[in-house]
Amino acid sequence: MFSSKNMKLLTNPLGDSNPITVQVLGICSALAVTAKLKPAFVMAISVLVVMTLSNVIISLLRKTIPNRIRIIVQLVVIATLVILVDEVLRAFVYDVSKQLSVFVGLIITNCIIMGRLEAFALANKPWDSFLDGLGNAFGYGWILIVVAFFRELLGSGTVWGYPVLDKIGLYDIGYENNGLMILSPMALIVVGIIIWIQRSRNKDLIESN
């Protein structure tokens, strides 16, 4: 169940086949939700739930899905899960759902989920697909959280809404927040720096041309 092959499914997406930094998928949502740590975290959790569940469902259905409409089937599964999650949240944890509402559309269109369904779940067993979904969701999530951490710290001077820079008295000696960090292009710069560090540590990731 946890053979080395299976563990690879879980750990590879965290590093050498990371969906954001190596495959450069899901950039759109990484830009939109990383101005603050909290929404980035909520987004990471939501993607985790939707990605693993849809991977398992598509994997279970993989032998019955007609080839010509497979993309539509994948889309329907993802959209249904997202709406169900949203409905349940709105009924039981209303405050969280208010946070999440803006991301619902972004989860449905998240290219990583479609990519994993198409590339992995359609051809593999449910357990493997479950691990693959989990691995990729974590790979996506940790990048999101790292980017959000730096953007919130440098852009707003807070971490999880807590004013750390204010508390340690940095403003008293003339420090100013960098307003540029809260604008979405800076997410690309931060992701770019992560890609840079990753590729300088692992030369195999550098394309030959």
Place this chain on the structure above:
Amino acid sequence: MNRSNLYTFMYASVMVIIVAALLSLAATGLKPLQDKNEEIAKKLDILNTVGLGMEVGEADSKNVYVEAEFDKFITESFVVNAKGERVDGIDAFTINLTKENAKEVDKRTLPVYVCTHENGAQNYIFPVLGKGLWGPIWGYVALNDDFVSIAGVVFDHKGETPGLGAEINTPPFQDQFIDKKIFDSSGKFVSIQVNKIGIPVTESSVDAITGGTITSKSLEEMLYDCLSVYESFINKQK
């Protein structure tokens, strides 16, 4: 693998029927709970406008706490028209602002909530609703009993950009509105201007949100549109 057209067609139909059944079951089954949540959120917003209901995080049951506070402090709610006359027979709480805003000004029915504090001071609370960058934005504006200055505001939004436009629902932005005047010294209705940071703040203007220009301007427009219709009502109270 390639299947026959019939199989593909049947597969799609069955899938759609199952999904539709599942979703409508979830939607109807959870609707009462969701409606209740929305009602509580609305009541809490109204209370927050005048600085009440702040201990909601410590309450054992959010719903019970909010209902009790609302019944205690919101002593009156009624409906007026654009001429400032009271309209009987409509419950202010059930008015759908989206529908009202679509009507011509003189046909609208406008809700007013009156909050009476423990020391007897009264605040008049008016709901506002407008279009943000990505979806609706809304809120409540409470006036002091001089009917000129603002006692407090609450804004919220459906899907403004997190960290930018979404900041309209945070205290640093909302606290700017306290004690601002919606009428100038000659008694003319001026609403509240939301200006770029750098433009000097007057007694009828506040700073916009950096990077949230469109949301900020929409909010300014919303305040003008939704408060100007109350002008006759407010002038009668002065």
